[in-house]
Amino acid sequence: MSPVKHVVLSAAGIGSRLGLGRSKCLVEIHNRSLLSYHLERLKDVENIWLVVGYQEDEVIEHAISLRNDIIITRNPEYAKTNTLQSIFKVSRHLKERFLAIDADTVVDNKTFSAFMQAAAIHEYLIAVSDYTTAEGVRVKIQNDHVTEFNRENQDPYEWAGIAILGPEMVIDKSIFVYQALTPFLPLPAFKINAFDIDTTSDLDMARHVLASNWKTT
Amino acid sequence: MATCFCFDLDGTLTKQELLPLIAASVDLEDEISVLTKATIDGFLPFDKSFKLRIRLLKDAPLNAIHQFVCNVECDEAILRFVQQNAADCYVVTGNLDIWVQPLLEQIGVEFFASKAKMDNGQLAGVEHVLHKGDAITELRQRYDNIIVIGEGMNDVPMFELADWRIAYGGVHRPNGSLKELSDFVVYDGEALCRLLNMLS
Numbered sequence: 001m002s003p004v005k006h007v008v009l010s011a012a013g014i015g016s017r018l019g020l021g022r023s024k025c026l027v028e029i030h031n032r033s034l035l036s037y038h039l040e041r042l043k044d045v046e047n048i049w050l051v052v053g054y055q056e057d058e059v060i061e062h063a064i065s066l067r068n069d070i071i072i073t074r075n076p077e078y079a080k081t082n083t084l085q086s087i088f089k090v091s092r093h094l095k096e097r098f099l100a101i102d103a104d105t106v107v108d109n110k111t112f113s114a115f116m117q118a119a120a121i122h123e124y125l126i127a128v129s130d131y132t133t134a135e136g137v138r139v140k141i142q143n144d145h146v147t148e149f150n151r152e153n154q155d156p157y158e159w160a161g162i163a164i165l166g167p168e169m170v171i172d173k174s175i176f177v178y179q180a181l182t183p184f185l186p187l188p189a190f191k192i193n194a195f196d197i198d199t200t201s202d203l204d205m206a207r208h209v210l211a212s213n214w215k216t217t
Numbered sequence: 218m219a220t221c222f223c224f225d226l227d228g229t230l231t232k233q234e235l236l237p238l239i240a241a242s243v244d245l246e247d248e249i250s251v252l253t254k255a256t257i258d259g260f261l262p263f264d265k266s267f268k269l270r271i272r273l274l275k276d277a278p279l280n281a282i283h284q285f286v287c288n289v290e291c292d293e294a295i296l297r298f299v300q301q302n303a304a305d306c307y308v309v310t311g312n313l314d315i316w317v318q319p320l321l322e323q324i325g326v327e328f329f330a331s332k333a334k335m336d337n338g339q340l341a342g343v344e345h346v347l348h349k350g351d352a353i354t355e356l357r358q359r360y361d362n363i364i365v366i367g368e369g370m371n372d373v374p375m376f377e378l379a380d381w382r383i384a385y386g387g388v389h390r391p392n393g394s395l396k397e398l399s400d401f402v403v404y405d406g407e408a409l410c411r412l413l414n415m416l417s
Contacts, residue, residue: 060402068405069404069405069407069408070404071401072401074399074400076397089400093416094415
């Protein structure tokens with residue numbers, strides 16, 4: 001059994017910087033979509049909420065072919081809203097903590113399992129990764145806690161777009177997720193191997209990393 | 218906050234469409250399916266098509282229809298939810314009251330349906346085709362949180378007035394226009410019921 005009952009997978013965005021003209025969760029690495037990797041990893045979680053927007057019909061068809069009992073949550077304003085507002089479309093209905101994941105991330109199964117085990121001890125948990133990307137948000141870590149988010153590219157760890165959060169942390173505001181979490185710092189940090197795919201070089205890195213099973217950086 | 222749940226009947230609560238089932242009982246399946254398709258494809262408005270279909274089926278013996286309708290397979294999870302929350306669940310169906318009444322009484326759920334015109338105990342036509350938005354307007358006097366679940370074009374007026382809208386694809390893909398109006402799209406009865414519990 002999973003220690004969390006709800007996962008919110010955000011897959012509404014356009015992913016314009018990658019420029020593939022398709023939703024990033026449908027992008028394939030080694031013949032499998034990012035969404036397929038996520039859903040397999042999350043197969044023990046009772047409630048999967050998938051927030052869709054850009055190319056929603058394609059994303060819905062693909063998602064349902066992988067797992068029939070997903071709760072598709074629509075964000076028709078995807079072009080004008082951000083990930084925080086996508087998460088809010090689900091979190092406003094929840095009364096307990098949940099796992100939030102950006103669907104455009106690649107994640108190492110082994111460290112993700114450890115993260116989920118740590119969720120049995122910590123109420124809230126922020127996943128951080130030393131697989132850093134050009135436009136990533138870095139985190140300052142002290143005593144295993146995230147104490148600051150910044151964009152200065154100096155701290156060795158990056159916010160991975162994966163966290164266990166409480167509904168009270170999510171607001172319907174046009175700001176980044178890390179900005180909404182800042183008032184709640186310090187929050188427990190957990191190191192995993194993961195990064196999000198924003199650019200073609202991130203996609204290249206994802207192919208290399210998965211081919212080598214996370215043995216290279 | 219008082220919450221109620223409004224379910225479409227054909228293809229949402231029931232796993233089969235009722236009209237083709239009724240048509241089959243009098244060997245008019247092909248004729249009815251042509252009209253149904255013309256409606257789905259937008260060639261014939263729902264009201265007209267429905268009245269026409271009723272004209273074709275009005276001689277079908279009521280007892281036989283009830284037998285067919287009462288034996289229709291329902292989605293087990295949704296049926297359980299409706300029965301457990303019967304006080305605040307409603308079936309909102311464009312189908313004819315005299316046809317669906319025994320099934321819905323058997324389930325134990327209140328309903329809104331189209332009204333049959335009767336003549337000496339015989340079905341003579343349609344007195345009133347239910348506009349599903351009217352059901353929501355009526356329920357609005359009692360409920361401030363109205364959750365609707367449907368799959369077809371005739372559920373659109375109900376979606377336009379509700380607080381939370383769920384397009385349901387458990388039986389077939391939900392209508393595209395309806396999906397565009399929805400907050401959630403769900404393809405599994407159990408998942409639907411988990412969602413309903415969280416919205417209430």
